[in-house]
Amino acid sequence: MLQCMSLRIALLGLLTVSGPSSGYDLAKKFEKSVAHVWQAGHSQIYPELAKMTADGLLAVGAEGARGRKIYSVTPDGQAELRRWLLDHSPSTTTRSETALQSFLVPLLEPDEAVTVLRRMKTSAQAHLAELEELRAARNAIADPAGRWGMFGAYALDLGIRQTRGVMEWADDSIADVERRSGTA
């Protein structure tokens, strides 16, 4: 089993917090939460749930209306999740189109580079607004004292900091490009 695991883990975590759920519900919740850190569509989720069931990490309860299958986490599944969190040092393999653009941007003329950097800043700004709205909604509704009250909260905080970092970086890089082209 040298596979990536991450989708499995994400689903185990989500199912732990949600309690027994159907694939459809999981896919919807996934989209609104875990997808910020690990993307997957229903066409990947349904087969993975089936495989996880076959591997004993999940159990299928009664099938509800419209053929809904209700999954829940087995003890093996809990153990798998715990083990991954405690023992697995995450692989650092990056693959970010934004970072690639930032890498290559010096290949452009200064004014073009500034345009690209400004676009990056704008989209970071939009992303930041989205994340801060999410946090505001959390603070208004969620019960942070509950058993899983902080589920996703640290990741949200991290995302906000990283996005702010991108904005600051873009500002400084724009200034740097302009300084260099001014004195050239």
Add this chain to the structure above:
Amino acid sequence: MLQCMSLRIALLGLLTVSGPSSGYDLAKKFEKSVAHVWQAGHSQIYPELAKMTADGLLAVGAEGARGRKIYSVTPDGQAELRRWLLDHSPSTTTRSETALQSFLVPLLEPDEAVTVLRRMKTSAQAHLAELEELRAARNAIADPAGRWGMFGAYALDLGIRQTRGVMEWADDSIADVERRSGTA
């Protein structure tokens, strides 16, 4: 052509800066530079170079010793790279194991969560040291006034900021977990 493109673009950029190079040389340079933002092994690079040649983005010069093929960027290749940088808004699809761990960490007991967060901080620290050494080496050697002097420099700066951000986040999150478990 709804493909990802990113590997193509990375190779075009690297080849633009390196000047005509063999696949082997590109793979080595790739590993030391672009791989920080987009990973790929030689088994992916060789076929991609062949495809890019077939698509007219690259041209093969004389074959050197030991069957070396010397690739160079064609005008079509330059245009492709420019177009991607100027017109392509990078997809925001995240997929980070670190972020996934940060997402799920509240599922653990407080002391376990602290352990995981400390590990994340340590590895961020190591990564930061690596990046700062890279920057020091750049500053000692590189000629930032040269045509491509800043190639990769903005990405390196971004990486350093992001990694510092992770460390700060880890510190604050550890403090938060400890505060919550103390008052619970």
Add this chain to the structure above:
DNA sequence: GGTTGACATGTCACTCCTTACATGTCACCT
């Protein structure tokens, strides 16, 4: 009764990426 649209689950084809395997060249050492 029929249409619409949200609910619900899946498959298929294709691209992307990783690991391991396979092949052959050339310089240098003994």
Add this chain to the structure above:
DNA sequence: AGGTGACATGTAAGGAGTGACATGTCAACC
């Protein structure tokens, strides 16, 4: 002459991920 090891280029098998397609249920509305 033979061995070693860096150089150099590839292929193959399989897992991961994407987008489009396919199928069927059920409630509500007209």
